[in-house]
Amino acid sequence: MHEDFPVDSSCPPPEYTLSLSDAVADGSPTIAQHTGDDGRIELDTKSRLFRTLSKVAAREQGRKDQEDHHDWGEPPKYEAFDRKQFNLRLNIVIQVVGSRGDVQPFIALGTELIRHGHRVRLATHNVFSDFVRDSGLEFYPIGGDPAELMAYMVKNPGLFPSMRSLREGDIQRKRKMVAEMLDGCWKSCIDPDPVTGRPFVAEAIIANPPSFAHIHCAQALGIPLHLMFTMPWSSTSAFPHPLINLDLKNTTVPVGLANYVSYLAVEFLTWQGLGDLINSWRGTLDLEPVPTSEGPRLAESLKIPFTYCWSPALIPRPSDWPSHIGVCGFFFREPPQFHPPRELADFLESGAPPIYIGFGSIVIDDPERLTTTLLQAIRAAGVRAIISRGWSQLGEANEVDENVLFIGDCPHEWLFQRVAAVIHHGGAGTTACGLLNGRPTTVIPFFGDQPFWGAMVAAAGAGPNPIPQRELNSDNLAEAITFCLTQDASVAALSLAEKMRNESGVRTAVDMFHANLPLENLRCDVLPDRAAVWRYKKGKTQLKLSKLAADILVDNLKISWDQVTRYDPCPTVIDVTRWEPVTATTSSLASTVKGMVVSATDIVIKPVQVYHKSPAKSSTLNIPSKNQNEDAPTSLAEQGETNCHLRPNAGESSRSQGSDAGNRLGQAILGSASGVGGFIKYFVKGMYVDMPLATTEGLRSMPKLYGGQVREIGKVTDWKTGVTVAGKNFKDGMVDGFADLIREPLKGSKEQGALGAIKGVGRGSANMVLKTSSGALGLVAYSGQGICKSIAATVNTATRRSIKQARREEGRYLVSSEECAVDEAVIVRKFETLRAEQNT
Template sequence: MSPTPDAEQSNRQTRYFELPANGEHSASLPDELPPYEALAELQATATSLEDGRIDIDLSSRIARRLSKLVPTGKPPISYGQNQPPAYTETSEKSIRLNVVIQVVGSRGDVQPFVALGTELQRHGHRVRLATHGQFDKFVRESGLEFFSIGGDPAELMAYMVKNPGLFPSMKTLRGGEIQRKRKMVDEMLHKCWSSCIEPDELTGRPFVADAIIANPPSFAHIHCAQALGIPLHLMFTMPWTSTREFCHPLANLKANGSDMSATAANYVSYSLVEWMTWQGLGDIINAWRGTIDLEAIPFSEGPCLTETLGVPVTYCWSPALVPKPGDWPENIDVCGFFFRDAPKYQPEPALEQFLASGPPPIYIGFGSIVIDDPDKLTATILDAVRATGTRAIVSRGWSNLGGDSTGDDQVFFLGDCPHEWLFQQVTAVIHHGGAGTTACGLLNAKPTTIVPFFGDQPFWGNMVHAGGAGPAPIPFKALNSNNLAEAILFCLTPEASAAAGEIADKMSSEAGVRRAVASFHANLPLNEMRCDLLPNRSAAWLYDKKGKKMKLSKMAAEILVESEKVLWNNLKVYQPHPVHIENRRWDPLTATLATLATTGVGMVSSASDIVVKPIQALRPVTPSHSRSASRDRSGDNSKRPSEEDVFGRPAGMDLPSAPTVTKDKDPQHGALAAVKGSASGVGGFFKHYSKGMLLDLPYAVTEGMRNAPKLYGGKAYDPGAVTDWKSGGIAAGKNFAHGMVEGIGGIVMEPVRGAKKEGAAGAAKGVGIGLLNLGTKMGSGAIGLFSLPSQGAYLTLYKNFRPVCRQSNKSYFVEMAVSPEAAAIIQRKKAQYCRFADSNQWNRFDSIMLPNATFLFHNPDGGVITKGDIKYSWSSTKDWVAFFENEFKTMQTIHIVGPAEMEQIGPDEIKAIWAVTYHAGTKENEGGVHGTGGGHYHETWKKVGDDWFMESLRMERLYWKVLSV
């Protein structure tokens, strides 16, 4: 049952959205919280709400225990919060990478990454945007490669909102909704991996990612990065990193008599939300990790992986609105909102007439939010507008506010209209609080009222209110004509206008997309990523023979192999940024029990396969749905409403319209498959047993004993991470030496230390601690002599024999070298291009370009060059020639291009980049205009028969200067 508006208001008073960080909370407390205690209480601590948010009870035991982990003391503030991180080297642009951007969410979530991808392309990177099939056209029209990861954003939101790890209701279970949503998440995980290694879906051009950019809800990011050993950079529009300054945007904090400080409560909210999410999806993620040859991640590590590993994060909001918290480290940046180029828009005559007929109106709209009773909302809006005497433009949105009414002199009902243009025409804006809409309103210095419906919208409402640019957010269920009228009047005050103007002034100086790209480059391990032979390309292979090691790019490796300088057998997959996830143990008892439980589950599962797999292999085949048919329709969002739709939005799992009948199995083949299945079960049983008893258990006991001193106030010695046989041997030696020295010496030293602190009582405690250390530290050192080298040897073998990444490299890492003949043809035709343009031989360009060649010219700021109403963008050679033939009738030009960078991107396609300097002036001997400019041509050339023709041209102008008039 939904809470009443009064109850909503009461709960809202206990939320901590933005609170001062005073650093006055718990001191000497345990370093970590054992996960086995958290599991038992998590369900009672947090409750999922219908609006996609989570109520967190701060008085619960788990919340109190987590509060002890909050860092103490004043946060650092001296690392330059308004500047991006310093570059690790000065030539970050010279290396060209294959970058995959993985995004899960709505169009509003995808749109900022389109702007980011476009900017990355200008830096010479190849960019693939992997997101839902619904956005195929939107992404491709922006000039980016697209890869569908399946799923439906509305359905995914419904799953995460209603079932973020909580036990589902019986009604939900009977309806099968949970299983459908879990299948959708599983599909997206598999396709996110495919987006890293599979060729382009349209052109077949090979692709393997050199770096990953992702938003946190895409989930697969860190695991794909680990599998390939490549850098990961997270970017998001709302905070997802623990901080004391404000709570998780999806959390409602309820005090319930708790004396927990606001800063601790804020910090704890992030852990609880992540733990709930992992509890609901951890099994799916771990099962998928097995398909890409990665080991399962325990519950204690999964929820906090990105923070534990120090993954760089860039947040896409304005620091003028939400400054970077002082307790965020240097690998986290707040760069500013990502704005797209404003679309060209011509308002309808009725709108122009309304705007001209009176003072500027306010804007009210809720976009794609679907409202149950739009007539009631319309009446509320009209009553509030008339009560304040203002004029208003009301966006109809998906709820069709206003119905068939066209409005009157005071209210205008508007259809689709770009906010970039519309918000310049109004005095204030009232909307649902999406990050993009909020940013657009504030950029235009408009006071803002936010009426949040779900998700992070209350967070943005509170941030706007904290900045003085709007009233406190009004939850939609509490909205009425009175509080809406009060909000309108607040937005029309000089104080609100001044605050919005101050935020806009700061935002106008921010270059969010460019700063995000700078942050991305700054966090790349560029020295480790470079090819030793072709330094502008990323290394994918490691040549290792007779002690000589060399990092090689895909192209360098192919050239050396084809010229028989090296053999494939001498090449190993190179991971420029290996990711090591360690299962941290808390004590020997829980370490032993957890390992035995994991081993037992694996053995039981394999034992069942001995029987189950043969049955599955021999079972008659029933008609099955065609996966390809479903895949072909993944981008179609025009399904009819059905019982599987959620909130009136189409479900994400398409049901194929007709089954595909498969032929009966060959009995002989079925028998062979049954034998293989049974044999795999037997092999799995003994594999789990031997690995668990001989490798995992000794290693777990070693780590449990090593960490045990933390349970009684001591410190755990860190011998270093075990990543291979060499590091395992070194760690074993260090751990043994430390264990012997501290274990034996502690019998004497611990009583002495205790006596100095607490006298006789302290000495007695010291004796006990010394005896405990003797057992734990010496035990860890002794067992570690076997377990640590064994673990290192296992990891070495595991890395060298993982089939997935080896196969992906051999299949997709090869890029073809440009043949001398093709390069000569393109170089000659580019020289002709310059000569024909300078000598006005426009009729000869058909020998250089394809008829349907495309052309795009950019200014240094990234915008398309325009002349009056004409954009320098053409989709045919004929139109391009017609424009410049007329443009240069009275002009003389000289174009000078340098040698080209060429890359074969397909069997019949070559990419070429040229540096160009050009001079232009009137043809008169004296006077007139004379200017000079320069930049780069980015071109693709297509092979037709034995000849090559230009297929596309993108000019990136770097400067243009008029020298005389």
């Protein structure tokens, strides 16, 4: 599927801070006004949005060049990974949103992960329950209707809804569906199996980007995340985002820069449509809202490992991707056992190999018209054809043709070996299967990444240029069929197939997943093949414990639960990126003032809203009998009889009304008090924490703008790390600030002589002011930030309690389960040995 969900017109998108809010504010052309015929976004390089995003791109490129220990452009980590040394077993949840074609590759991945000893749960739409379970994987339903999503994407191929969708209320339904799936993804991380009741708490997450919940679930649990996808989603200058059309005619903008900016544009627009929904859901997990300046670039700024599931023979890995991003090859499952129905077998044996035409789970508005077009093209090309009915049920109302066979579900792995060419919508899985079997391919894209795959196939010579479904007719389809049957197309397809057969996409993806895990942080000290989720601390002893080890040690009275705290092997800290102090402080001030204004308004608005609420209607009045139609009028006699039995007496009614008035008054007072509390909170936190922090980080980061070096100081997660970071920033600021007074002139003199020395004096003086100021102000700012985070963690405990309870329940299950039988005496001895070593 690989689509983004657009803006709900009934819910205004959140304001975008920093400079991006200006990108669409003036009269210059905006992205929303330029949607092409194929539904992709026409990105105008002369628009203000493009210019603004170009500045962001330049800053990011500058950051890459200035990092001391960057890995940009290095080979992916898995190339140095030794799979024989890996012996860690994890609970892995795979979160997938999309069609059957999106889910199927992850079934292959999950099967391979199980071979490595992991427990795997695939969380996706309810309709795929049997499909997943029949493949041997655990399943968790996250909601959402893939058929409805497919139908929506056919009507709205790009990021923006059509007027038809707006009129029909599609946007509101899509946002409601996304909210349902976010909640379902979280439950898939900590809820027991819905069928067996077996406890499950995720220790790692694998997800495709459209599931949207992945980073936030990983942050709430403190576990590693790995993204996997079949379309480009990470910024690169090698090629544009598949959802963007770039017009570079009559422009001096470098192609590489335009390509890079296209990814920023898609992420920006996606966050504009979903940011408020995601932040509202994050609140239910006791997570702070993601700043709107960070939301669009979250995966890249956090350096989340990313694996792309396509063949490097078709699309080589871009050289400007960092080492945590890799290309593994297409995912292929084990070919299923298939015995064709007699009708299909007879058709294949009765003549020359046919072509295949199918659009899988695409839901088409007018299947009869499309069927007619397909049949006309087949006759014009003079070929035999097999047409898959798909979700649109093609061919139901058309005449019988002896050269055409309509079929239902049939494994592509089996069928594509027996046809001459394939014509389809360009889903990554279908494209891969056709190419693996050396079949020339015509892509008729509908939305998402499908035009991208059509273009890649054409560039490789294995098929003609893609035909957008809105431009499809019998003539251009007949020409495409003819091209696919040429010798040149066959040779190109067979060449690709030979290279792809030497790849092992699923196996390489598992290696990439393993290579990017923080193994030392993940391992239990007592059971090294288990993931640590608890921290035991008593005296000098500090140990990381798995669920199983902790429960066994508690049972054997070696430790108590009071001595055990939650352990996060892979904490996620989302900080606001600051470039310089002026805009950083201004943005923080604006956010503070906005919060104060909203809270001040609530002081008056909330009581008025409560007061004007109608009293809840008594459920005892005018209730129809079980056999009565609720819409039918009730006679006066019936009403009287009913009310005689159910209506309270006058005294009770008066007391009820008085009680209701009292309740409403109490709610009004509480609403007003919450407004006062919010006003005070925003004022105190803004003035004494947020703005000093913004200024501090702006001062600290500013040397990067003119090529200066800035040390890493760590992340603030609580009051202890806040004090540590404050002290480190102060020491580094003072030492580096004064050292730069000498270091920068000497460096400049060495590089540019006398002129360089003069520039160095300027840089050194600026660094001294900026770094020492940041160091001094940071003593208050970082300490205050740490205190605020500790207070928030103390107050917001519901999610932490649910995680703790779920982990303990799984630990208890593992101890009592025969499948996890271990020698408890060995675990106890190992624990005592480690404790003795640490206490000596």
